Amino acid sequence: MAKNIIIGQSGGPTAVINSSLAGVYKAARSLGADTVYGMKYGIEGLLKEELLELNVLLDDRMSIELLKRTPSSYLGSCRFKLPDPETDSTPFVKLFTLFDKYDICAVFYIGGNDSMDTIAKLSRYGAKVGSSVRFIGVPKTIDNDLCLTDHTPGYGSAAKYIATILKEVIRDSSVYNIRSVTVAEIMGRHAGWLAGAACLAGGEDCDGPDLILLPEVPFDPEKFLAKVDELQRTKPNVIIAASEGVKTADGTYLCDLVSGAGQLDAFGHKAILSGTSRYLSELIHEKLGCKSRAIEFSTLQRCASHLASRTDVNEAYAVG
Structure with a gap:
C-alpha cells in the first residue's frame, strides 16, 4: 500500500468500535501505509481539517491492544449528514481537496446505517470526478440492523x-x-x-x-x-x-x-x-x-x- 489513509468514526459508540479502529490501523501499517490519519469527530471534523496522526498516538503494540479494549469512540464522533452530491457538491469539493493535500489513497469510515450513507455518497462523487481514492465502510452498530450482514460488531x-x-x-x-x-x-x-x-x-x-x-x-x-x-x-x-x-x-x-x-x-x-x-x-x-x-x-x-x-x-x- 502506498501513500496515506484516513479513518473516521461516526454515529453512536459501542464497546468494540475502537477494536475495528485498531484493526484498520494495524492492517494499514502492515501493508505499508506511510501515515494513518484519524478524523477528529468524524466527517464534520475532517471538513474543519481537524486530523490526528495515529502513527504518533499508536506507536507501539501495547497502545493497539489497549485501544482494542477501550469503549466509546477514540477519535470522537458526529451525526453530520452530507447532502446528495448531485444537489450540493460544496462539501465534497472541500473534502477531495483535503484528500489531495494529505495524499490520501483510502478512506475508512466506521459506523452504522447513516455512516454507510456518508461513505456511499463520497464513493459516488469520487467516481463522478474520476478520483482514485477508495472508500470503505466498516460496519458497526449495537442495533444489528445493517443490510447484508449476519450480525454487526457491537x-x-x-x-x-x-x-x-x-x-x-x-x-x-x-x-x-x-x-x-x-x-x-x-x-x-x-x-x-x-x-x-x-x-x-x-x-x-x-x-x-x-x-x-x-x-x-x-x-x-x-x-x-x-x-x-x-x-x-x-x-x-x-x-x-x-x-x-x-x-x-x-x-x-x-x-x-x-x-x-x-x-x-x-x-x-x-x-x-x-x-x-x-x-x-x-x-x-x-x-x-x-x-x-x-x-x-x-x-x-x-x-x-x-x-x-x-x-x-x-x-x-x-x-x-
Whole structure:
C-alpha cells in the first residue's frame, strides 16, 4: 500500500468500535501505509481539517491492544449528514481537496446505517470526478440492523450486557412477596434485536423476562394491560423488556406521550428516545394499581467494556 489513509468514526459508540479502529490501523501499517490519519469527530471534523496522526498516538503494540479494549469512540464522533452530491457538491469539493493535500489513497469510515450513507455518497462523487481514492465502510452498530450482514460488531457486547443485567434485575425484583412490575427500557429505535436479546437472561437458573415489546409490533394498551394482569395472576413479580422505539398503531413513540415530540438530528431521527419505560410503568400503576418501576439501561448497554463479548471484540478487530 502506498501513500496515506484516513479513518473516521461516526454515529453512536459501542464497546468494540475502537477494536475495528485498531484493526484498520494495524492492517494499514502492515501493508505499508506511510501515515494513518484519524478524523477528529468524524466527517464534520475532517471538513474543519481537524486530523490526528495515529502513527504518533499508536506507536507501539501495547497502545493497539489497549485501544482494542477501550469503549466509546477514540477519535470522537458526529451525526453530520452530507447532502446528495448531485444537489450540493460544496462539501465534497472541500473534502477531495483535503484528500489531495494529505495524499490520501483510502478512506475508512466506521459506523452504522447513516455512516454507510456518508461513505456511499463520497464513493459516488469520487467516481463522478474520476478520483482514485477508495472508500470503505466498516460496519458497526449495537442495533444489528445493517443490510447484508449476519450480525454487526457491537451487537454481541450490548446483548451480553442486557442479558446479564436483566438477570440481576429479575433476582432483585423477587425479594418481596408483593405484586410488582419492572419495566426495563432497552435501546433500539426501529429494530428489536436488542430488546429480543433480553430473552438470553432466561435459562435453568432464571425464567427471563415475562414480556418483550418490540418496535416492529404496534403497541396496543388494552392488550398490553390484559397480558400484564394475566401474568400477575400466576406470579407476583412481572418483568417487561421494552424497546425504546415502541410505537402505537398511528406511529407515535410511547416516549413522546411522556416528554413530547422533541428534536430531530441531521438524519431526521428523534435525537433522544427516552421515557418509554416511564410511560409503561405509569400506565400499569394507574390502570392495575400495583407497584411499578421503570429502569433505563441507557448508554450503559453500549459502553460496558467490563461485559464486552470476547467474540465481539475479536470480530470487530478482524472486520477492521
